[in-house]
Amino acid sequence: MTRIINSIEKSEVELTKKDFKSNLPVKWCPGCGGYAVLSAVENVFPKIGYRKENFVLVSGIGCSSRFPYYVNTYGFHGIHGRATAIATGIKLANPRLSVWVITGDGDALAIGGNHFIHIIRKNVDVNILLFNNRIYGLTKGQFSPTSPTGLITKTSPYGVLEHPFNVGELVLGAQGTFFARVPDNDVKLMTEVLFEAAKHDGTSVVEILTNCVIYNNNIHAPITSKENRDENSVTLRPGQPIIFGKNKDKGIMLKGTELEVVKIGENGIKEEDLLIHDPYQKDPGIHMMLAKMWYPKFPVAFGVIRSALYPTYDDLVEFNIMMDKANSKIKNLEELMLTNEVFEIGDE
Amino acid sequence: MNDILEKTDKKVKVYKNLVIKFSGDSGDGMQLCGNFFGSAAAAEGYIITTFPDYPAEIRPPQNTIDGVSGFQVNFGAQKFLTFGEKVDILFCLNPASLKVNLKWLHTESLLIVDEDSFTKSMCDKCGFTTNPLEDDSLNNYYVIKLPITTYLKKLSEIYKFEQKSVLRSKNIFILGIALKLTNLKKNYVEGLITKKFKENIHQLNKVVLDEGYNYLEKNGIDLKYEIRIEKPKLSRGKYININGNTAIAYGLVAAAEKANLTLYCGSYPITPATEILAELSALRYLGVKTLQAEDEIAGICSAIGASFAGALGVTSTSGPGFSLKSEALGLAVMVELPLVVVNVQRGGPSTGLPTKSEQTDLLQALFGRNGEAPLVVMAAESPADCFYSAYMAAKITLEHMTPVVLLSDGSLAQGSELFKIPNFNDLPPIKLKLADPNKKYNPYERDPETLSRFWAIPGTSDLRHRIGGLEKSDITGIVSTDPINHEKMVRLREEKVKRIANYIPLQDVYGENNGDLLVVSWGSTKNVIRNVVHELLEKGKKIGHAHFKYIMPLPKNTSEIFKKFKKIVVCEMNTGQFVFYLRGILPEFKYYQINKIQHVPFTREELINNFIKIMEE
Numbered sequence: 001m002t003r004i005i006n007s008i009e010k011s012e013v014e015l016t017k018k019d020f021k022s023n024l025p026v027k028w029c030p031g032c033g034g035y036a037v038l039s040a041v042e043n044v045f046p047k048i049g050y051r052k053e054n055f056v057l058v059s060g061i062g063c064s065s066r067f068p069y070y071v072n073t074y075g076f077h078g079i080h081g082r083a084t085a086i087a088t089g090i091k092l093a094n095p096r097l098s099v100w101v102i103t104g105d106g107d108a109l110a111i112g113g114n115h116f117i118h119i120i121r122k123n124v125d126v127n128i129l130l131f132n133n134r135i136y137g138l139t140k141g142q143f144s145p146t147s148p149t150g151l152i153t154k155t156s157p158y159g160v161l162e163h164p165f166n167v168g169e170l171v172l173g174a175q176g177t178f179f180a181r182v183p184d185n186d187v188k189l190m191t192e193v194l195f196e197a198a199k200h201d202g203t204s205v206v207e208i209l210t211n212c213v214i215y216n217n218n219i220h221a222p223i224t225s226k227e228n229r230d231e232n233s234v235t236l237r238p239g240q241p242i243i244f245g246k247n248k249d250k251g252i253m254l255k256g257t258e259l260e261v262v263k264i265g266e267n268g269i270k271e272e273d274l275l276i277h278d279p280y281q282k283d284p285g286i287h288m289m290l291a292k293m294w295y296p297k298f299p300v301a302f303g304v305i306r307s308a309l310y311p312t313y314d315d316l317v318e319f320n321i322m323m324d325k326a327n328s329k330i331k332n333l334e335e336l337m338l339t340n341e342v343f344e345i346g347d348e
Numbered sequence: 349m350n351d352i353l354e355k356t357d358k359k360v361k362v363y364k365n366l367v368i369k370f371s372g373d374s375g376d377g378m379q380l381c382g383n384f385f386g387s388a389a390a391a392e393g394y395i396i397t398t399f400p401d402y403p404a405e406i407r408p409p410q411n412t413i414d415g416v417s418g419f420q421v422n423f424g425a426q427k428f429l430t431f432g433e434k435v436d437i438l439f440c441l442n443p444a445s446l447k448v449n450l451k452w453l454h455t456e457s458l459l460i461v462d463e464d465s466f467t468k469s470m471c472d473k474c475g476f477t478t479n480p481l482e483d484d485s486l487n488n489y490y491v492i493k494l495p496i497t498t499y500l501k502k503l504s505e506i507y508k509f510e511q512k513s514v515l516r517s518k519n520i521f522i523l524g525i526a527l528k529l530t531n532l533k534k535n536y537v538e539g540l541i542t543k544k545f546k547e548n549i550h551q552l553n554k555v556v557l558d559e560g561y562n563y564l565e566k567n568g569i570d571l572k573y574e575i576r577i578e579k580p581k582l583s584r585g586k587y588i589n590i591n592g593n594t595a596i597a598y599g600l601v602a603a604a605e606k607a608n609l610t611l612y613c614g615s616y617p618i619t620p621a622t623e624i625l626a627e628l629s630a631l632r633y634l635g636v637k638t639l640q641a642e643d644e645i646a647g648i649c650s651a652i653g654a655s656f657a658g659a660l661g662v663t664s665t666s667g668p669g670f671s672l673k674s675e676a677l678g679l680a681v682m683v684e685l686p687l688v689v690v691n692v693q694r695g696g697p698s699t700g701l702p703t704k705s706e707q708t709d710l711l712q713a714l715f716g717r718n719g720e721a722p723l724v725v726m727a728a729e730s731p732a733d734c735f736y737s738a739y740m741a742a743k744i745t746l747e748h749m750t751p752v753v754l755l756s757d758g759s760l761a762q763g764s765e766l767f768k769i770p771n772f773n774d775l776p777p778i779k780l781k782l783a784d785p786n787k788k789y790n791p792y793e794r795d796p797e798t799l800s801r802f803w804a805i806p807g808t809s810d811l812r813h814r815i816g817g818l819e820k821s822d823i824t825g826i827v828s829t830d831p832i833n834h835e836k837m838v839r840l841r842e843e844k845v846k847r848i849a850n851y852i853p854l855q856d857v858y859g860e861n862n863g864d865l866l867v868v869s870w871g872s873t874k875n876v877i878r879n880v881v882h883e884l885l886e887k888g889k890k891i892g893h894a895h896f897k898y899i900m901p902l903p904k905n906t907s908e909i910f911k912k913f914k915k916i917v918v919c920e921m922n923t924g925q926f927v928f929y930l931r932g933i934l935p936e937f938k939y940y941q942i943n944k945i946q947h948v949p950f951t952r953e954e955l956i957n958n959f960i961k962i963m964e965e
Contacts, residue, residue: 053811073812074814079676085641085649086652086653089650089653090653091657093654093657094657114646320632332772333601333605336634337588340590345584347582
């Protein structure tokens, strides 16, 4: 991990996990994927190194959105779907805060879909942790915008008819500059990815495949379980060829305009023929293909899929205000009012 | 109110105030003409109000009813100047504008038309079956028919101007006539022409202005009477002509400057509130931050976020957008952060009448949220008052840590009046409720006087805390579903808003402090009603007028005032929303009501007749 360089003030003392422990009891179900995220956040915040007062956690509604209560930072538990809008206001009002949105698949992609795509489009420097358990948990088991077609839930007793969102596809479609995906059973990878998200200037979306033990148990198991993980997922590393499989003998190759799973050694394919992952490239085309890879045809991509550098909205706002202030002859409201057509009239 | 004060001799008509309206097709430049006229009147020390009246469509078909554009100026010495109910001088540049505006002209009053435009096809286009200049339909008016188009064509030959350009300056020509008729000098307008027009048309427009100014005299048109308008007594100062939306933007900037905070406005464009966002967006150089959000909800939510982060959060909207903001307004009530929500009311329900004015969102502002969600509701009274109302809304939200809804309306938003630039030092101080970082911070610990909680701004050492929309424990702010605590918190939030009555001015009464009839009103109807009350007072009636700016909470002395009158009548541009509220909180009084829902103001006759009827009942 490298050092993060930006205008957010660093802590003078070294912080630890303890500095972010909240004294409130965590009320998630035993086995909930949320615990892993909590642990990763407690790991990564001291590593990021900002003053602990500069972290702000913002959430909407849902199981995941209780998160701010469980971390000792400034926290705002908002209303359903609106965390990204609230976070936008916080970041614009004070760009020297490190703002984190904690949201879920229902909160961010259904009721908050509009705010989600627009914060991404504007590229506001906010980190979004999207807990994707592919179900509504807090309302007790209704299908969400990421529930697989056919899923039987309380409100889809005959199976879901809809086609689910792929979070990465939506993020990139909204011109996202950062997208990463992690499973909830790899805290180490999650910690690394959250650090990268913090380092990225602009909106970073980290999709966390979380398990809901009660309403959608093992929904991610075909990708994330011990037995399936090697074959059905791949962790991307910048500058590295994309290799996966139990025996590390499979890879992803770009053939023509499509990705393809190939076996190293078969048909003369060598490691050098594989696609080298470049999360920093500006063109999102290959990132989109990587984000869309899904089992059983492809391994599901983990790690940072895209991290492209574009100006952030909050920086543009600050920069323009600074320049305009410096260049303006009008320094206050009174002077502004006098730029109107002024009538100096009346009796003494 | 267009009293002719005296007829000193047969040839002079003295007006306390005069209403003049310029109307024509939307391509005729009526807005500019009216604006220049208003400026000329203000420059000579008159009080003015101006009101534009233009089509909702961007490019309506030419010379049709839909395409009529008008601009009205009311000026004179009258203290309570309305936007002008009926017109004393009406200019019509085409038949359609006559069709639309004749109903506003006082009988016997002056109507000046471009007779060249009253061709058969033009008359047909707007539904006149016969030429109104030739039949007897205008017999009750003092009509002056001028061949304006022909005359301008002649001018282009004499002065060697391009004919097209001269015809485009019809508005400047009638402006010249209007200045002369009302005894205003033309040099101020000449200055405006130099300042606002491209250099290549300066000379042309000055010539046309001069020709208009001298036209009547030169052509031997002798008016039946000379018009004189009284001059007001104004306190010396620098004045600007300001509309309600700009005044609100300025008032918010003033408050942020006074409180030394960043002003943040998150809004979504909506008629007739958009100019507030537009005005603020232009003020980057003063450090104002704006966000044109993806929707109304994001606008208010981002403003709440900005307030949480230590800015003065503001959102502006109109009725339909206000509905969308309801849930977030409840959140603001719960987290007890500063937030000003400006609702520039328009005709409803639903999309309703976007460009028209109504007072129909009062109950929504008071009660339109889930749960017990009290907040402060204020209403601006005039375009200039929008500045002070916005300033006070910001002061209250910052000092009492509660959202404030400021109601304006379409007529205030579009209408302008003269506004004296205030001395910044004279604006009341704003004391922030900042948390003390040297004390243990409890998010819901309250100031014992005001019951407001303290603002702990992210980034401050030792004040880390969590707040949100879930019910909180008293003092600690920890999430709680405890029944006793919930009732306590509901009552605390209510009491906090009620106690604001201790910090707002007492209600004043214009006219008699006790008597037969108290007229009660709120919002943009103030001056219309006040003029009528003034007239009745002069006739010796025992009448008073209480116009409310603070609606929730009501001023402390409201009940005391009501007690002193035999009868109370509440006048509103709705079916009776304020009176419904008053009946709920002050049920010991009997209320009469006068209501109008026609998106035009009350008329003098409507009010006088009703007031007298109620008094005599």
